[in-house]
Amino acid sequence: MKVVVRVKLEPSAYQADALAATLRACNRAANHVSRVAFDSGEQRRNGLQPLVYRQVKDEYGLSAQPAVRVVKKVCDAYATLKANIKAGNLGRPGGKRRSKAESRPVVFREDAAQAFDDRCLSWRADQRTVSIWTVAGRLKGIRFVCSENAAKMIAEHRQGESDLVFCDGSWYLFATCDIPAPAPFEPADCLGVDLGIVNIATTSDGAVLSGRRLERYRKRMRALTAKLQAKKTKSAKRRLKAIRRREQRFATDTNHQISKTIVTTAERTSRGIALEDLTGIRERVKARHDQRYRLHSWAFAQLGAFVAYKAERAGVPVVHVDPRNTSRQCSSCRHTHKTNRVDQATFACRACGTTMHADDGGTSRPKAGGASRNIRHRADAAWQRGTVNCPTSAP
Structure with a gap:
């Protein structure tokens, strides 16, 4: 590799x-x-x-x-x-x-x-x-x-x-x-990972890797940048130049830590990693004006690349699945409807009545499951069919 x-x-x-x-x-x-x-x-x-x-x-x-x-x-x-x-x-x-x-x-x-x-x-x-x-x-x-x-x-x-x-x-x-990379092992199961903005990554084990710290940092940096730009002094411009890439480095370091946690967990439990194929999501998703900065500063491609190369070095297989309706589908009864997603954090199935966090798999409730568990199910089915090298993307 x-x-x-x-x-x-x-x-x-x-x-x-x-x-x-x-x-x-x-x-x-x-x-x-x-x-x-x-x-x-x-x-x-x-x-x-x-x-x-x-x-x-x-x-x-x-x-x-x-x-x-x-x-x-x-x-x-x-x-x-x-x-x-x-x-x-x-x-x-x-x-x-x-x-x-x-x-x-x-x-x-x-x-x-x-x-x-x-x-x-x-x-x-x-x-x-x-x-x-x-x-x-x-x-x-x-x-x-x-x-x-x-x-x-x-x-x-x-x-x-x-x-x-x-x-x-x-x-x-x-x-x-x-460098030589070990051959991927045969996984006993898959660790589903749902990528998001509020929660950067949520696993099917119920681990929520929150992005609140990064979001607070970005909010503070935006306020500081606006304040310095308004001053228009030489010292303010020097300060702006000094902090120009600081937010980028902070986000990169956060993605490194999260990807390392995901790969280490999968390697320790002899599981593969299931990710959504989010190619072209910025062109497909429509966001309000006040939400566009958050959408376009979401470094999901970088996080996916970090997970991929760390997994390859560890011999952990990675499976990409179709992301459509992963947050709208009930992992218990497979009923899919947009009204199942009550709000950003809450899922309530209209068919079977199951309620849970919208992202995580809800391991404390065996019948509960959100987007990460649906990703895990799809990845397991793709691995069994032998189509792991042919990921599909939402049109």
Whole structure:
């Protein structure tokens, strides 16, 4: 399985200037290559490279291998754009977002990340140093810091390219490691997990992993940001820059903790993990104006990705199921109706009279069951049918 390891570089002032100049040169060259690809319509690497290779080397000061990496970066960007258009992520044909994306070349920021292969970058994991090509020449002995586990993973399993990233005044390298993953075991049952906004995750065991702490933090950060923006002073702008990504880091840390709890529980009890396939939910769900911020700040995709890779490393199988009506269906009698969901927290079946929390499985009441238990039932049926690799999504 592929794992990305991030290490923080500690370059000297001269080394930092050389790295910054290298990113600028690579991204300016990438913008030139992107314009050529857009004007000519040639977006395949084998066809585009002969058109721009010599000019990229002569005019932008890149050596042979970085020039090749720049062309590959542009081709990958256009491939990603085509995939997003095909998947409908940029809207329908003729829409404003899609028309804007299709009417101009892909543009790269001057400090955008740049990939380096083993000809441009070499690692000394035991010495915690790297050697990297720059426009100022080869820089050797750039120190980096990381955990012992990360250093061991880089030394033993690193493969392919490494990305040089400049973020918030710091330099990082992202290394791709291919580590062996255990084969998934045959689960005795599934642990149903219902994802939500008020309760980030609720399991069929009745564990409610609440998002109240994160919600309070976001509310406080929104108030602080609005207050600083209203001041319009230099010190307020410095403060805004300092806290720009703090909320994102807090939410990411929360998702890491929740995903670890879910995977650990499933591994300890020899069960698989059942999740909803929420692809495209933001396009399907209609929210009031005052609720849109909560909906679009809901990092369910990130939580699902964290659960997936942690489960793969632990050998725990993950099953995705159709999310339709999981919160409206009674897990006792299977009666489904929108009036069964009384409010956000309460479920009351109109057919059998069962009442319960709308999300959890209600293990204290054997006949009670909510969305997470329905997800568990659907995942178990999908596993028995052998369709776990073909998840369905609500239209």
